[in-house]
Amino acid sequence: LDSNHGQAAARNLGASIAVGEYLSFLDQDDEYLAVFYERALQRLETEPGLAAVEVGAEYVRDGRVILQEPDPRYQAAIVSVPWNLVVRRNIFWSVGGFPIGEAFRTQAAGEDIPFKTALRQMVSVLYLPEKLIRHHIRDNSATDRYLKRTRLVNGKIEFLETFANEDDGSLIRAMNEHVNQARQSFLAAQRVQVNLPTAAPNPVAQPPVPWGPE
Numbered sequence: 466l467d468s469n470h471g472q473a474a475a476r477n478l479g480a481s482i483a484v485g486e487y488l489s490f491l492d493q494d495d496e497y498l499a500v501f502y503e504r505a506l507q508r509l510e511t512e513p514g515l516a517a518v519e520v521g522a523e524y525v526r527d528g529r530v531i532l533q534e535p536d537p538r539y540q541a542a543i544v545s546v547p548w549n550l551v552v553r554r555n556i557f558w559s560v561g562g563f564p565i566g567e568a569f570r571t572q573a574a575g576e577d578i579p580f581k582t583a584l585r586q587m588v589s590v591l592y593l594p595e596k597l598i599r600h601h602i603r604d605n606s607a608t609d610r611y612l613k614r615t616r617l618v619n620g621k622i623e624f625l626e627t628f629a630n631e632d633d634g635s636l637i638r639a640m641n642e643h644v645n646q647a648r649q650s651f652l653a654a655q656r657v658q659v660n661l662p663t664a665a666p667n668p669v670a671q672p673p674v675p676w677g678p679e
Contacts, residue, residue, distance in 0.1 A: 516588035
């Protein structure tokens with residue numbers, strides 16, 4: 466790329482030149498542990514109805530784990546990020562890849578949530594709770610900002626700070642629009658690719674919990 470178009474465009478470009486059957490997206494602050502691919506591919510290669518596998522993660526800062534179960538923010542992060550995912554390449558493109566609109570290049574949220582929301586609504590994504598990735602939390606990263614603007618109240622996530630595009634509803638509208646477009650893309654791809662699974666809600670992944678205020 467000749468200029469900074471954001472992570473979504475960079476990931477889509479990488480996916481466009483990939484030649485393998487599967488895709489995964491490793492960010493600069495993530496570390497795949499030794500058996501990450503082994504565990505994911507065991508399931509994908511023996512269960513053709515699966516579109517993708519996502520796994521648990523160690524969230525660490527300065528070598529110390531700071532986010533884990535039963536904190537509901539752990540699961541909110543797990544279902545929102547793309548770096549814990551191995552997805553079939555044809556499925557990635559059938560749901561439109563990562564959205565690259567300006568609405569997703571904000572402090573509140575990036576392209577990760579709408580991409581994974583669309584994926585989970587279209588096809589089956591198997592969640593393996595085993596922690597096979599180590600995520601290093603950096604100052605002012607998306608995870609760092611999320612933890613600083615939330616707290617737990619009676620076991621539920623409460624937001625201490627919200628952003629303008631959350632307050633005015635423009636972020637959720639953009640996400641819903643992307644998911645609707647992804648469904649149309651997926652249905653169109655089904656008509657020409659006989660090996661795509663039937664569009665259906667995900668029966669196995671954990672239900673989503675909020676990365677942003679409801």
